[in-house]
Structure formats: C-alpha cells, structure tokens
Amino acid sequence: MDIKRDRCRSICGEDSNFIAKASRIHYYPLAVKRAKGSVVEDADGNEYIDFLSSAAALNTGHAHENVVNAMKKQLDDFIHYTTAYMYNVPQVELARRLVQITPGDFEKRVLLGLTGSDANDGAIKLARAYTGRRKMVSFIKAYHGSTFGSLSLSAISLNMRRKIGPGLGDVHHIPYPDCYRCPLGHKKDECSMECIKQLEDAFENFLPAEDVAGVVMEPIAGDAGIIVPPVQYVRRLHELCKENGILFISEEVQQGFGRSGRWFGIEHFGVEPDIIVMGKAIASGMPISALVARKEIMDSLDAPAHLFTMNGNPVCCSAAIATIDTISGEGLVERSRLLGEYMMEKLNEMKEKYEIIGDVRGLGLSIGVELVTDSSGERNREAATKISYRCWEKGLILTFFAGNVLRVQPPLVIEKDEIDRGLAIMEEAIQEYVRGDIPDSVLEESKGW
Ligand SMILES: Cc1ncc(COP(=O)(O)O)c(C=O)c1O
Structure with missing residues (x-):
C-alpha cells in the first residue's frame, strides 16, 4: 500500500x-x-x-465539545488543589451524579482515584475492612490493572507476575462462565450451571466462605474477549455472596458509562452490587477513577487509607461531569x-x-x-x-x-x-x-x- x-x-x-x-x-x-x-x-x-x-x-468520542469546554472553564479557574486537604465543587458535583446514575436505592458514598487499577486496589481494601476477612475471588483471564492489588486480581498474563515477586496473595481465581468455550465442556443448551458449582465446591472443601471478603466480577469479561455470562450465573453468584456475607463487586472499568447499552453492565443482570468500580470512560480520556459503595462499606475505612494527592482533580471531575451529562443529554x-x-x-x-x-x-x-x-x-x-x-x-x-x-x-x-x-x-x-x-x-x- x-x-x-x-x-x-x-x-x-x-x-x-x-x-x-x-x-x-x-x-x-x-x-x-x-x-x-x-x-x-x-x-x-x-x-x-x-x-x-x-x-x-x-x-x-474524541474531544466532545462539552467535555473540552468544561475542562477549559475549570483550567481558567484553577488546575488543582489537593483534595486530601481541601474541597472543591466539581468533586462534590461529580459524586452527586455518580450516586444518582448507579444502581441501588440505598445511601452511597464515592471514593475517587486516578485509574481503574487503583480503584480495584481500593475495592480490595474496602472489602477487607468491611468484612474483616482477607480472601478475594476473581476470574481467570480477567484484567483488572497493573498496581499490585489489581494485578493480583488479574489472571491474564504471566508477564504481570514474572520477575516482580509475589502479588497480594489470598486471591482465588475461578473460571469465567464462557459459554462459547465452556471450561467444563458443556453446550449452552445442555448446561445446568456446573461452573457456579465449582465455587460452591470450593466453599465446601478448601476455601472457607467465611474467610472471603469479596468477589470481583466484570459483568462482561472485557480483555478475556468480551464474554457475556448467563444471567442465572450472575444471579446465583450474587446470592452466594449474600448467603455468605461476601461483597459482590461489579468491576465496570471497561463496561461502564453506557458501553453495554445500560449505564452499568451489571444492570443487565438485575443485581445490585455492593461496590461498583469505575475508570476509563468516566471522564472521556482524563485520568480519574471512582468507587461507589454503600455508605456503611465506605465508612469502614478511615483516612489516609486510600487517598492520592491528585485524586478528584477538578479538571478531571469537570470532564467527568460533562461526560455524564453528555451521555444523558444525547x-x-x-x-x-x-x-x-x-x-x-x-x-x-x-x-x-x-x-x-x-x-x-x-x-x-x-x-x-x-x-x-x-x-x-x-x-x-x-x-x-x-x-x-x-x-x-x-x-x-x-x-x-x-x-x-x-x-x-x-x-x-x-x-x-x-x-x-x-x-x-x-x-x-x-x-x-x-x-x-x-x-x-x-x-x-x-x-x-
Ligand atoms: C476491566 C478493566 N479493569 C481495570 C483496568 C485497568 O484500568 P487502568 O488501565 O485505567 O488502570 C482495565 C484496563 O484495561 C480494564 O479493562
């Protein structure tokens, strides 16, 4: 050519x-x-x-004029003042919107970060702090990010583990329910959810459910190849979590903000997660992430358990507000x-x-x-x-x-x-x-x- x-x-x-x-x-x-x-x-x-x-x-899309204008306006006002110590309007306004657009009719709180990876670290901290347990469950072939916590949840590439020493530990990985390539060799129409039984078996035999703090699941497995799980699987998993006092964490870094035809992917499954993890599209390309969780879960961590000098940057928050308003308005x-x-x-x-x-x-x-x-x-x-x-x-x-x-x-x-x-x-x-x-x-x- x-x-x-x-x-x-x-x-x-x-x-x-x-x-x-x-x-x-x-x-x-x-x-x-x-x-x-x-x-x-x-x-x-x-x-x-x-x-x-x-x-x-x-x-x-790239450089949506609403997002660009919101950022320009904020740049003229001020670029940043650390929200670890001081307050700003865009951050509160963004949090208000996130509470409104996320599923779950209960009191929520928002924790802001910088990237999807650190949001997943925050989710692990919250799950551990709230439940007083250590173990996490996530899925084989999932990508959750590159910080130590999020790479420990991930199970997609040996290069994320080689040479860099042990990860977080206490993470148990299970197969994602992939009906095209069923790990148990079943066909879609002759399946009776044996895959969820694998977790039930684990709980009965070697993974005490009372030690598990949280299950982190993407409602559509992204980097594993866009795998949509069966609705019954997600519902049963959610029930299992409820029965055992385990937090159900919907990892929406890739699938959130309208990507899947709902605000959040988990809404396809009729399940209310305890924590929602967000990143990527939240601010149309600006670096910011967020966790939204029940108030009592958020209250389980005190400062400075999860804060960053740059989090809640007002330019990023303004971009995120404009993003949410644009997704709604258009x-x-x-x-x-x-x-x-x-x-x-x-x-x-x-x-x-x-x-x-x-x-x-x-x-x-x-x-x-x-x-x-x-x-x-x-x-x-x-x-x-x-x-x-x-x-x-x-x-x-x-x-x-x-x-x-x-x-x-x-x-x-x-x-x-x-x-x-x-x-x-x-x-x-x-x-x-x-x-x-x-x-x-x-x-x-x-x-x-
Ligand atoms: C599902 C999912 N979670 C987490 C991450 C990590 O996000 P970030 O690269 O913003 O740290 C990604 C990035 O590809 C992702 O797809």
Whole structure:
C-alpha cells in the first residue's frame, strides 16, 4: 500500500528509544496527532475510523465539545488543589451524579482515584475492612490493572507476575462462565450451571466462605474477549455472596458509562452490587477513577487509607461531569444499545459467510468477534493479528485481545455511516486474510494482547 506513514514509523522508532517496553502492547505504528468524534488522524495526516475508543475510554468520542469546554472553564479557574486537604465543587458535583446514575436505592458514598487499577486496589481494601476477612475471588483471564492489588486480581498474563515477586496473595481465581468455550465442556443448551458449582465446591472443601471478603466480577469479561455470562450465573453468584456475607463487586472499568447499552453492565443482570468500580470512560480520556459503595462499606475505612494527592482533580471531575451529562443529554446509553444491535446483526451476517468467525457476542457497543481456524474452533491468533493490521492499513482502528478476539468498541457517538465504512473495511480485511493476501511479516511486527 502506498499510503505515507514515515512520520508515524519514525515516532514509533523514537518511542522505543525512550519509553519502557513494559508499558506497550504493540499492534501497529499509529502515532495520534488529532482526533474528533469517531475519527483519528495520524502524524502523517491519514484518517481512521475508531473502533477502539482508546480502549473503551472515550464513550463520548474524541474531544466532545462539552467535555473540552468544561475542562477549559475549570483550567481558567484553577488546575488543582489537593483534595486530601481541601474541597472543591466539581468533586462534590461529580459524586452527586455518580450516586444518582448507579444502581441501588440505598445511601452511597464515592471514593475517587486516578485509574481503574487503583480503584480495584481500593475495592480490595474496602472489602477487607468491611468484612474483616482477607480472601478475594476473581476470574481467570480477567484484567483488572497493573498496581499490585489489581494485578493480583488479574489472571491474564504471566508477564504481570514474572520477575516482580509475589502479588497480594489470598486471591482465588475461578473460571469465567464462557459459554462459547465452556471450561467444563458443556453446550449452552445442555448446561445446568456446573461452573457456579465449582465455587460452591470450593466453599465446601478448601476455601472457607467465611474467610472471603469479596468477589470481583466484570459483568462482561472485557480483555478475556468480551464474554457475556448467563444471567442465572450472575444471579446465583450474587446470592452466594449474600448467603455468605461476601461483597459482590461489579468491576465496570471497561463496561461502564453506557458501553453495554445500560449505564452499568451489571444492570443487565438485575443485581445490585455492593461496590461498583469505575475508570476509563468516566471522564472521556482524563485520568480519574471512582468507587461507589454503600455508605456503611465506605465508612469502614478511615483516612489516609486510600487517598492520592491528585485524586478528584477538578479538571478531571469537570470532564467527568460533562461526560455524564453528555451521555444523558444525547441519549448515548440507548444509542449504544441500538447501534450495538445493528453491528451484531451485520457481524452475524459475516459469521455466516466466513468460517473463521467462530462467535460474535456482546452487549451494546461492546462486541467481540472470535476468530477460529475452522469448524474445530481452534483459536486463530494469526487471523486476528493480520486482520487488525490490515484494517489499520485501510483506515480502521481495530485491535484484538484474548489472542484471537477482534475488539469492537467504537465511541457511542459513532455515526451509522462510519459503522458501515468500518465494517466494510473489516470484511475486506477478512476476505484478504482468507485469500492469503496478508503477508506473514505482519506477525513479526504486530504483537497484540
Ligand atoms: C476491566 C478493566 N479493569 C481495570 C483496568 C485497568 O484500568 P487502568 O488501565 O485505567 O488502570 C482495565 C484496563 O484495561 C480494564 O479493562
């Protein structure tokens, strides 16, 4: 392809001379220069439709004018004064909104942080403090972040454990209920929730339920490949928690703020979590995270158990307030649901045509397209790598995770014609892969998640 990418390649080369490799998952050399709505421009002036939204962090799209204006106004007033010691209006206003939009008709409190990772650390602290227990339960293949607490909850990459010493300990990982790849070998229609029995067995045999402080579950497993659990599973898990005095923690860093067609993913399951963990899209790209929990849970920790000099930064809070108001005002939750249905329909049509598409699943605009070698269902990492790379070459930002699952999470403001153009590029790339037109050299360059 004769598109100019010299500047991007040179930035990427320079980057590797200075930036530590521990913080990079390389797909292709896209150096961002500008972005607006659902379109990103690279340093060479090429434009891309964005099906990634900066890893589901930009539900309102790039540089939404409401968010930009709110931040500019706050910048003119003041940038920051540590909220560990002093108070500010944007922080209170943001907390008020978070209490309003989160499920659960009970008194709540909000704890702000900086990233999804530290919010998960906070959730562990709260669960331990409130219950007086130490153990946590989370899921195999989950990604919860890179701080010591959140990486201990995670179970997705040995590189998050190798060489860095023991994690938190006391975390028990169980399989996520993945009906496409049932860890117990069952078919969807002949399943009687044996997977939840695994936890019940654990409680009966080696994991005393009275030692467990909390269960951390993503309502849709994100980096595990957009896996939507059965409703009965989530309800039974919630019941098990209630029966045993264990806190149910809904980890919504990736699925929150309208991504799944509801404000929070857990609302699809009719369950009221004790703690909700938020990050990413909360402030349209500004670094801030939040925990919302029952008041009595929050009251179990005293200062300075969880505070940061920069948390509740008023510019970030203003961005978050504008984000929430925009999601409400522009009906983006419903838009996510409707556009998600549209995309699922189109992707399912593709599934009928191409054997390498094994599964299409998701809720709202959080969709995974699982690529396989053939009807055996073997994971096809090569296809995911080559297809996403070719999409980039053709003007679509698309990545993959879980090795072989294409990640479809565009901004919720994306226009239908942008979706259509993006899907057309995806289909062309799939056809080129099937014809063997994408060279193996791509596999050397693109590593992926
Ligand atoms: C579900 C989930 N939790 C937590 C995190 C960590 O968030 P952050 O990278 O903001 O620390 C991520 C990031 O990808 C995530 O997807």
